[in-house]
Amino acid sequence: MQIEGYDIDIVVQGFPGKTVCHGGLGWSTVVLIRGHGKVAMIDTGNFNVRSLLIGGLKKHGLKPADLTDLLLTHAHWDHCVNWTLFPKARIVIGAQELDWAVKEPWGETPVPELYVRELRQWPTAHLANDGEEVLPGITAHMAPGHTPGHLIYVLKGGERDVLFTGDAAKNRVELLGGKADATYDQSVSMASIAMIWNLWRRRPGGILVPGHDIPMTQTDGRIDYLAARNATVTAWFGSDLETMTSFELKA
Numbered sequence: 001m002q003i004e005g006y007d008i009d010i011v012v013q014g015f016p017g018k019t020v021c022h023g024g025l026g027w028s029t030v031v032l033i034r035g036h037g038k039v040a041m042i043d044t045g046n047f048n049v050r051s052l053l054i055g056g057l058k059k060h061g062l063k064p065a066d067l068t069d070l071l072l073t074h075a076h077w078d079h080c081v082n083w084t085l086f087p088k089a090r091i092v093i094g095a096q097e098l099d100w101a102v103k104e105p106w107g108e109t110p111v112p113e114l115y116v117r118e119l120r121q122w123p124t125a126h127l128a129n130d131g132e133e134v135l136p137g138i139t140a141h142m143a144p145g146h147t148p149g150h151l152i153y154v155l156k157g158g159e160r161d162v163l164f165t166g167d168a169a170k171n172r173v174e175l176l177g178g179k180a181d182a183t184y185d186q187s188v189s190m191a192s193i194a195m196i197w198n199l200w201r202r203r204p205g206g207i208l209v210p211g212h213d214i215p216m217t218q219t220d221g222r223i224d225y226l227a228a229r230n231a232t233v234t235a236w237f238g239s240d241l242e243t244m245t246s247f248e249l250k251a
Helices: 047-059 077-085 095-101 113-120 172-177 186-201
Strands: 006-012 030-035 038-042 069-071 090-094 125-128 133-135 138-142 151-156 161-166 207-210 216-219 222-225 232-235 245-248
Touching (some): 030 047, 090 138, 095 125
Parallel strands (some): 038 069, 161 207
Antiparallel strands (some): 030 038, 216 222
């Protein structure tokens, strides 16, 4: 999509699910934004998507070193751990978020301990505050609940806005129900989701890109997806490498 001089492309599509037996699924959305002399990404996904990140950039004639900016919504491993792929980029993260993340006890939370420690002293790290314009026309807004210093990013366009909500509103269900999974305080998350709805409703045709779902729009509170879900797992259940069973993860 093209909004206010930016080309916006989904590099990795998030998925609204959990695994039953193997911990967090961690399939989060990664967005490429190009315009106004900037090449930026919002979030980085986890280790498993590194080839997708590099391949997605290559499709647009880019390589990791071409990124000028990386906007992180929060400090959980599935959203921030690949920041090391973009060492030349200005890496934006909430000031309160990083201060919280480096103090988290090692080995007990989804915060990647060594990565946030290194990020705090990284020369291109930029600690953003609530309401700050982090790119031309794109502002950061505090949306705590999932983590204490979580940021969402809002692109104000001429005709419509685009909201990148990270895990403050991970999926359609959280937006519709007004409650969040994986929150340290449900009341805080509910207030953040209500704030997101206020921002989303203020202009017709606004687009919302959640942390673990497909881009969507809303009309009078009715949410419509703007893409088809694409998620499949293949597994070896046969007797040779060529025989695989596919499971499409669709409703």
